[in-house]
Amino acid sequence: MEISERIKELKKELDTVTLVAVSKTHPITLIQEAYQAGQRVFGENRVQELVPKHEALPKDIQWHLIGSLQTNKVKYIASFVYMIQSVDSLKLLETIDKEAQKHNRKINCLLQVYIAQEETKHGFDPTEIVDFFTTQKFNNYKNIEFSGLMGMATNTDNLDQVSKEFRSLNLLFTQIKNIYTNPSFFQLSMGMSSDYKLAIKEGATIVRIGSTIFGKR
Ligand SMILES: *Cc1c(COP(=O)(O)O)cnc(C)c1O
Numbered sequence: 375m376e377i378s379e380r381i382k383e384l385k386k387e388l389d390t391v392t393l394v395a396v397s398k399t400h401p402i403t404l405i406q407e408a409y410q411a412g413q414r415v416f417g418e419n420r421v422q423e424l425v426p427k428h429e430a431l432p433k434d435i436q437w438h439l440i441g442s443l444q445t446n447k448v449k450y451i452a453s454f455v456y457m458i459q460s461v462d463s464l465k466l467l468e469t470i471d472k473e474a475q476k477h478n479r480k481i482n483c484l485l486q487v488y489i490a491q492e493e494t495k496h497g498f499d500p501t502e503i504v505d506f507f508t509t510q511k512f513n514n515y516k517n518i519e520f521s522g523l524m525g526m527a528t529n530t531d532n533l534d535q536v537s538k539e540f541r542s543l544n545l546l547f548t549q550i551k552n553i554y555t556n557p558s559f560f561q562l563s564m565g566m567s568s569d570y571k572l573a574i575k576e577g578a579t580i581v582r583i584g585s586t587i588f589g590k591r
Contacts, residue, residue: 376407377404377407377408377587377588378407378410378411380587381393381395381408381413381587382411384587388574391574391578391579391580391581392415393413393415393581393583394416394417394438394440394563394581394582394583395408395413395415395416395583395584395588396416396440396566396582396583396584396587396588397416397417397427397584397588398417398418398419398420398423398584398591399423399591400591402427402430402431404588405427406431408587408588409431409435414434414435414436415435415436415438415456416435416437416438417438417439417459417582417584418437418438418440418441419439419440419441419442419460420441421439421443421444421447421450421451424437424439424451424455425450425451428451428454436456436457437451437454437455437456437457438455438456438457438458438459439451439455439457439458439460440524440582441460442460442462443458443461443466445465445466448469448470449473452470452474452476452477452481453477455481456482457481457483457484457521458470458481458482458483458484459483459484459486459524459563459582460484460486460524461483461484461485461486462485462486462496462497462498467515467518468515470483470515470517470518471514471516471517471518472517474517474518475516479517480517480518480519481517481518481519482519482521483519483520484521484522484524484563485497485498485503485506485520485523485524486498486523486524486525486526487500487523487525487543488500488525489525489526489527489539489543490525490526490528490529490539491528492528492529495526495528497524497525497526500542503523503550504546504549507550507553507554508553512554519558520554520556520558520559521558521559521560521561522547522559522560522561522562522563522579522580523543523546523561523562524562524564524580525540525563526564526566527540527564527569527572527573533572536572537572537575537576540564540565540569540572540573540575540576540577541576543564543576544562544576544577547562547577560579561579561580562577562578562579563578563579563580563581563582564576564578564580564581565578565582565583566582566583566584567584567585567586570583570586
């Protein structure tokens, strides 16, 4: 199947769920193919790759940063990035806030939550997220739009476990929405090629799909 067909199929299946086409490691020509099929939302995990792609491609693309981000790299993307999904520390939040202020804009951010049984994944603990909103720490970051939460499930064939992890993230999401009632906080990003169907069942509003669209990396 062609990239354009895969995107059309996915869009039908996803309905109102937002598709972030994860284009990391893939060349600009393939992104252009997806763009021509109507895709406008793309995800990259490395700043060094995101910056040249942003420069080369149409400016109506919404770029999502989905990989772990070093504070010293935020300045390279602060002027244009649409959303940073992988915010995993207060230090990073502070830096994004400062850099966004320099560009006189707000940057959409998702707080990444650690839900997996794996050392390699990172993010805030659920208790830290609850504390963050209960103690109204969000007031310290005027140039950040808190848009929701992001999580990655354990990389396992145990579908029950994956579903459970997504469900726990959705419960946390609901809990936070009761504390932090800002209407901009409505996004739950979970699910990739291997588990997006489960993620949608458990309430994802954004899925991040790479290999199903672009093939193996
Ligand atoms: C690479 C990546 C994805 C997409 O993974 P696929 O298995 O190719 O769909 C999703 N989320 C994050 C954070 C990633 O780094």
